[in-house]
Amino acid sequence: MSSDSETPFCEGSKFVDSVIVGGGIAGLSAALFLARAGRSTIVYDAGRSRIFAVERVREFVGFDGWTPDEMLTKVREEVLRYGAQIRSGIVTKIESRSDGLFDVFAPDVTITARSIVLATGLIDELPPLKGLRKVWGRDLRICPCFDGNEVRNQRFVVFGLPERLAHLGSWVSMWSPNVSVVTKHSFDATGAERLRLLGIEVVRDEVTGLFTRMNGLSLFRPKTVPRYRVMPPGLRPD
Numbered sequence: 001m002s003s004d005s006e007t008p009f010c011e012g013s014k015f016v017d018s019v020i021v022g023g024g025i026a027g028l029s030a031a032l033f034l035a036r037a038g039r040s041t042i043v044y045d046a047g048r049s050r051i052f053a054v055e056r057v058r059e060f061v062g063f064d065g066w067t068p069d070e071m072l073t074k075v076r077e078e079v080l081r082y083g084a085q086i087r088s089g090i091v092t093k094i095e096s097r098s099d100g101l102f103d104v105f106a107p108d109v110t111i112t113a114r115s116i117v118l119a120t121g122l123i124d125e126l127p128p129l130k131g132l133r134k135v136w137g138r139d140l141r142i143c144p145c146f147d148g149n150e151v152r153n154q155r156f157v158v159f160g161l162p163e164r165l166a167h168l169g170s171w172v173s174m175w176s177p178n179v180s181v182v183t184k185h186s187f188d189a190t191g192a193e194r195l196r197l198l199g200i201e202v203v204r205d206e207v208t209g210l211f212t213r214m215n216g217l218s219l220f221r222p223k224t225v226p227r228y229r230v231m232p233p234g235l236r237p238d
């Protein structure tokens with residue numbers, strides 16, 4: 001815990017109670033807690049939160065429908081109110097010291113801290129699928145819970161890791177009666193029966209690319225089936 005004699009905390013201080021690596025929602029939550037508990041706290045953030053993949057945050061209580069920028073700005077304001085510092089930059093190294101403290105190597109300075117919070121999030125390793133990066137988080141949705149309501153009843157194509165596909169296909173069907181699963185793999189009897197009972201089409205093929213058209217529709221081209229699209233109700237596939 002900080003005290004005036006041990007941990008002078010001011011701009012440029014090199015000795016603090018806590019350094020938080022990562023200023024996404026997790027790191028900022030930790031900062032709010034620590035700062036309110038009277039701990040001198042510095043957050044370093046490289047500015048690459050996963051949430052920036054989307055235009056609007058969904059299903060996060062208090063922030064549903066906000067842009068990621070609006071949400072993080074609001075939370076940063078709350079954190080700053082309690083005296084934490086938030087700095088832009090990448091922490092490149094952390095070394096534990098023999099006295100139990102940590103040296104944290106930030107771009108501009110090395111800071112000694114009593115504790116470290118690692119809130120660095122995840123980096124999505126995307127498969128090498130043509131066009132994927134452009135539609136990621138936009139026309140290509142990754143989570144029915146986050147996105148299903150916004151595209152309810154549209155045409156969905158579900159693809160991905162074979163072991164989760166039967167479950168994912170049936171899950172997506174909660175938001176639309178119009179779901180196809182594309183896979184080269186076979187389902188076990190339970191998975192296949194579940195998809196059959198829900199009327200979900202299974203296309204034996206693989207997805208090889210995705211792209212967005214002028215009218216905003218996202219297409220993919222399996223090798224042999226003609227074309228499918230995520231589309232508003234009423235339109236038909238080409």
Ligand SMILES: Cc1cc2nc3c(=O)[nH]c(=O)nc-3n(C[C@H](O)[C@H](O)[C@H](O)COP(=O)(O)OP(=O)(O)OC[C@H]3O[C@@H](n4cnc5c(N)ncnc54)[C@H](O)[C@@H]3O)c2cc1C
Nearest residue numbers: 022024025026046047048049050051058090091121137146
């Ligand atoms: C396509 C997509 C859609 C999503 N939609 C939603 C949604 O609608 N609603 C919802 O609630 N969630 C959604 N999520 C999930 C949400 O993005 C994550 O749950 C959330 O971002 C996790 O917060 P975090 O703080 O753990 O990590 P992040 O938000 O990823 O933040 C981690 C931060 O740490 C920084 N960092 C990493 N390493 C260092 C370092 N060495 N030094 C300094 N900084 C560093 C990164 O740059 C980043 O800014 C979605 C995710 C994706 C991919």
